[in-house]
Amino acid sequence: MISALAMIVLRDWGCHKLRLGLTTAGIALGVAAFFAIQTTNEALVGSLNGTIEKLAGKATLQAAAGNAGFSFDAIKAVRSTPGVKIAEPVTETLAATTLGETRLLILGLDTASDLQLYNTAAERPELVIKNPLVFSSRKDSVAITTKLADRFGIKDGDRITVETSSGPAVLTIRGLFTASGIGDVYDGNVAVMDIYSAQATFGRGNRIDRIDISTADGADVDAVQAELVARLGPGIDVVRPDLRGKSLENSVTTMHAGFTILSIVALMIGVFIIFNSFTISVNQRWKDIAILRSIGVERRGIKLMFLSEAVILGAIGSCLGIAAGLAISMAAMGLVTRITATVYGIASATPELRFEPGYAAAAFAIGIVSSVIAAWVPARAAASLDPAAALRNIETRRSEPRMNRLRLAAGAALVAAGLLGVKFTPPGIDSYVQSTYSFMIQFGMIMLLPAIITVGGLVLRPVMDRLFGAEGVIAVETMARSPRRTAATVGAIMIGLTFAISNASLIQSLKMAIDHSLDKALAADIVITSSEQLSSRSNHFSEAVAASIASMDEVEAADQIRITTTRMNDREVALLAHDMSEFFRISPDLLDSGDPARARELTSRGEGVIISNNLAFRSNLKLGDSLTIRSPKGDVELPIVGMLDYYRSEHGTIFLERALYRQYWDDPDVDYIFIDLKPGVDRQAFKAKAAAAIAGTRRAFIYTHEEYKQFAGGVIDRFFLLMYMQTIIAIAVAAIGLVNTMLISVAERKRELGIFRAIGGLRRQVVKMVLLEAAAISMVGFAAGALTSLLNTYFLINTAAKVVAGFRLPFHFSFWLLGLAIPAVIVMAMISAWLPARNAARLEVADAIGYE
């Protein structure tokens, strides 16, 4: 019996190679996406952790204080702590050089020591400075990696120019070190200077960024850590390097979450395609099944036949998918590395790809399980087929039940539950829980699809009749009468559109919010920054440079700003030190709540702080509450006197007086200067003049208000590049689904199309009919997609933005993109339906209406 059924399946495969190919491809696509995304993600996180580990060398603990750095004096306290074996001070500077586009990570180390913390093997040390005395006594000494040297053909004794706070500085290469260990990070874009020289060159004064600590053998690391925390005081964090990796990992969570959603979407669409193919397979074999049943095969046997077929195809598809996934992740890795480079501002080597047997096994299992799930419903339909009815003619084949009340009710309930969840969830709920709201909405909509298709058919029928005549009517009827076949494609188009439009809407809302916020809180005529990147580990303006710009004749008001971070409840909160009085003078309208006059008064005296609304939302703070900020010189406790929408950090932003900041953090640097010009001064003219004044001393980026807003928009676009990628994948998959459905629709209706031709339908009219059916499907998909994307935009703006990051965004729906989607969807439908339509037109009429 089994072998007989197996033979029937194999014969069927031989006859329907196209369907077989599409099914296998569907499984492979889903599995490939899942596997590629997991592998890429793993490699990225791995390389991130690797970077941190390599930079930390053999350190078991690290002391650091946000981006501001802390006093060198702390080294004494560390070294005298029991259990500490070695403690090395480190400065880190990201500097632009004459060596090309990417920046160089310049580490300031105590080169007079043996640097054993950074050398893994004592016999073959990676980091050696040949002549440490000469190296450290000459302030312009720098050592670079052999990799970097090879890339640019640099030899010992050559000179390179680097940007510093006080202008370009010429450094002399006095040593090369191997590009392994510490020299292996950032694709070898690493240099080492003596720490004193680095402090002097980069205007760091007495400050360092980090102390790398190795504990004595046998010492209790936790105890040493606790003791160090006590000795160093509140402004300095002491963490294990791997934990530091964790927090960096958090900063790529947006990317990670994007990846995860992407893989789930790919998988869902894969399941769709499989489901589709199996439904067709059942439909194509309607009569075979009926015959098998009538000659005595039990229901169980039929079901078994289809499910075993699913397992076999699942296995083949999964293997192909894993192979394809590996290839995709290789390609993706290069792309993601480039994205990280533009977002975070430093190049890194493309991470090494590892084949993870665990992920492969998971992907394989997922492929088989999804195949079986997708084949389940068609297999059940096949098994419960009424053989007597099926053996009669096509006219007798009852149309599919259109609406299952229970399913409709469940779908509507899911959508409602998702929306209510979005509306009433308080802050602090896990973001994975919250992402289920979006799934509920989308899944509920999928359950409603048969109803949407039926209604769509009713609406489209008269329209298509009017516009396209009989072919239009048949096209709409064909679509509406088999909701099961159509639903998968309508669903794929719906989800593709939902991704495209709700992502675009979110980005648009964010841009609008930022635009509005920049108008309110950054009403300056001119913005001057020391770095193109939004991170601040790079160059800063020295006090003198900043002061010289601020005192130019045309300047009416100048606010000098230092941007750093501070830890609060284990999160990196942005800390912005402004000249508060000038800040209010340039942007008088900056506050959303709080009395501006009083806030200006108190903050400029260092007796109050302003915070962003999202910090208030996340930490449950109100106006008048007292806020404690940890600094290297102890806690600063100030009342909150004002709040505003500000989008710099998803963890929140604190504004305080720069004088106060200097006092507590010992840091006179400046990153940004906001300038208001005297009445009548031309912005472009001033921009040119300021550029000329700064030129030669250092690099600066000067923007007018509008240009700065544009620049901020560009940064957002780059950050959301991954979302655009998601959209493209979703749309491609929808197109594959449409080709599949149309091929199937044509194959299934071979006989019907034959009759159509026999009674006088021209080939051209057959083509028109098939194309119109694709158009009808895509229009219904478009309608469903428009509705779903509206709901999903609501989710993204409320949950993704507000509850996760605390951002209040205006609700903006991207109608222009929706409008643009209409022609796009129709063109996609026409292209996808072209091949099936041609197949239909070439049909052998006499064969098609033959009696079997």
Next chain:
Amino acid sequence: MNEIIVSLENVCKIFDGAARVTALDGVGLEVPRGQRVSVMGPSGSGKSTLLNIVCGLDVPTSGRVLINGSDLAAMSDDDRTRLRREQIGMIFQTFNLMPTLNGVENVALPLRLCGMSGNEAADRAAAMLERVGLSGRGSHRPDEMSGGERQRVAIARALIFDPPLLLADEPTGNLDSATGDEILKLLEDVHNEFGTSMILVTHNENAAAICERRIDLLDGRIVSDTLRSPK
């Protein structure tokens, strides 16, 4: 107007499949306008093949086919399709209605395919359904009709252009004898009213009896051709 509506000259049809099958072997046949011809013969003798070739769904391996004086081989596929639509009505054993359309829409389909407006086509289709005795069932889909009703719809569809030629392949083969006789009665009425020529493939003596000429096929050859007065 040509007085010979169908003319086959030495038509051969060979199927080159796994095995070579000669389905028609030198068939010559002339059907004058208005004549009814029954075609009989055992299964596999080439009856359906003959009909397919007459209506241009299939092309002969050799020989000539003239419909109303025009050579099918000289026509484009589109012209043959239009000829089928407007000059030839076709009825099948298995009815072959479009499952997604209701009765009226099925009958109106050929009209709409050549561009008639929906309303006008529907009116004419409804009139034709009334003519074949199916006035009340036009809004039902095929799966909601009995076999006899379906065949009436199919006949109405075949007649919608008043074609001079009607081809039927075992039109009563799927019907019980009473219903079959009703359908035959309907075909007779049609002939009396419109003077339609018919080629009727059948295994049924009753069906053959309504025709004035009878042809017997065996192994793709005409083995007898008799004229007599219809019953």
